[in-house]
Amino acid sequence: NAGVTQTPKFQVLKTGQSMTLQCAQDMNHNSMYWYRQDPGMGLRLIYYSASEGTTDKGEVPNGYNVSRLNKREFSLRLESAAPSQTSVYFCASSPTGVGKAFFGQGTRLTVV
């Protein structure tokens, strides 16, 4: 009964370092999403993927890249981390483009 699994849960990076946040879902959902949550800002969409092999920019895509590796996995990459990318990152999946979204537990990323 895993649902949406994100790794890692916590990460500290130095400015300029790169890393990939991993996300996997076991619900056979077509749509997957990456959001970031900042204090007082709610959640903002970084990238989404409507189906395997497709990805599209959301509201705040700058500084990020994504890969929809297969139907289950959707990764988010920071090529050169900046302090402005300090945030909590949530991965989500949905059975359709507008259905109920299921969220992972979040990754708390700090860039120093």
Added chain:
Amino acid sequence: AQKVTQVQTEISVVEKEDVTLDCVYETRDTTYYLFWYKQPPSGELVFLIRRNSFDEQNEISGRYSWNFQKSTSSFNFTITASQVVDSAVYFCALSFVGGGADGLTFGKGTHLIIQP
């Protein structure tokens, strides 16, 4: 562009009081979904409700109720007889129907504090 405004940033009430969280949205779409999510102190996001833009019936689930008024673009959430366990950040969100996956547009959240 879509926008969701949660009127209250923070609300503090004493346990057993009723409390209403307000949500106002803007969209040019005629068909859309509205959502409420709860984020307890542990940090996960818990789905509470989804409402289709064509369905203006109010919804009640236990102590929770939702009032959707298309005429005022509002989707308000009421907790009756609040409990300490209701303390959380609550998010209202908006999506649209069709055209592929665009995700959700979230409000900035209302931090609800229930004092014993």
